[in-house]
Amino acid sequence: MWRRFLCILCFSFWLPSTWVHAKEIALTFDDAPRASSQCLDAATRSQLLIQQLQQAAGVPAMFMVTTNNIAKQGNQALKAYVQAGHLLGNHSHSHQHPETLGLDGYLADVRQSHEQLLAWAAYRPYYRFPFLNEGRTIAMRDGLRKGLSEIGLTQAYVTIDNYDWYIDQQLQNALQQQQAVDIQALGDWYVEEMMKSIRFYDDIAVKHIGRSPKHVLLLHENDVAALFLGDLIKALTAEGWRLISPIEAYQDPIASGLPDTLFNNQGRVAALARLQGVKKRDLVPLNEEESYLDEKFKRRVLKHGSDANNEALITRCRALQPR
Ligand SMILES: [Zn+2]
Secondary structure, three states: OHHHHHHHHHHHHHHHHHHHOOOEEEEEEEEEOOOOOOOOOHHHHHHHHHHHHHHHOOOOOEEEEOHHHHHHHOOHHHHHHHHOOOEEEEOOOOOOOHHHHHHHHHHHHHHHHHHHHOOOOOEEEEEOOHHHOOOOOHHHHHHHHHHHHHHOOEEOOOOEOOOHHHHHHHHHHHHHOOOOEOHHHHHHHHHHHHHHHHHHHHHHHHHHOOOOOOEEEEEEOOHHHHHHHHHHHHHHHHOOOEEOOHHHHOOOHHHOOOOOOOOOOOOHHHHHHHHOOOOHHHHOOHHHOHHHHHHHHHHHHEOOOOOOOHHHHHHHHHHOOOO
8 A cells, every 4th residue: 555655656746747847859950051161061061960960869850941042052951951851941031030021021031932942842831030030019020920820831939049150150250260279178168058058948948837848949050060969969868858859849838829929039938938027138048148158269169379270170170070
């Protein structure tokens, strides 16, 4: 009897705990297919991403395509992702703000990318707003929501915003300026900051939504992801996270219904917390401040006192294989 009682006790604690702290996360990569950089040519970058995504053991990632990039870069990288079992989503044709194009112009741009992407069997009609800008007025936001729905698109929201794009830009700037970069330190720091963002938004979810939803991580198809994604996946696994498909993530209850707020550019968890009265400043992590990232990059990643050798660094960068 005691054993049965203990089991009931154990079950009643175990179930809510796994639900509250589910730790499930999907990977999405914006802006594909991006151009070659000083560090990685586009083909190497996509191969590195694919190799490291193999750690996800059959769980697909979603590459959010900006179709104007296909005109510039070709579709080789996208073909490689699809062949490796990954999915494609929509990230507009020309990657602009709604306020720049106006409502009708913006929706025409989205329709153009949607029609182009329909030719790909791996395309799933999910739309990721560039800059996570869902419209800065209620009229624009609601016009976009209605227009996307008429096109047949569902919002590909993120739950975990971060500044991975800025860290990549810091790397590119350092290479450009012939500054010596400690690539190992960059990898360690990148993973550290990404994990901070993941914990930050998961904590907000548990506190204000009452549970850890199926998360969607914002990443970009950039060099830092290509170089260090394997390390990031290892860090996630070590903290008990399980990778899931973005399609599964978008089945979470937080996907049903669009938050009645204009505070959408930090992702869905932040938007829902904002609706509960949480202050905006408490929904943006410190590592989205450029001054913070600049100071960290300078202190941890730049090699002071060493001779900057751009060529040697770039050669090393290109020769890097997933760790
Ligand atoms: Zn983008």
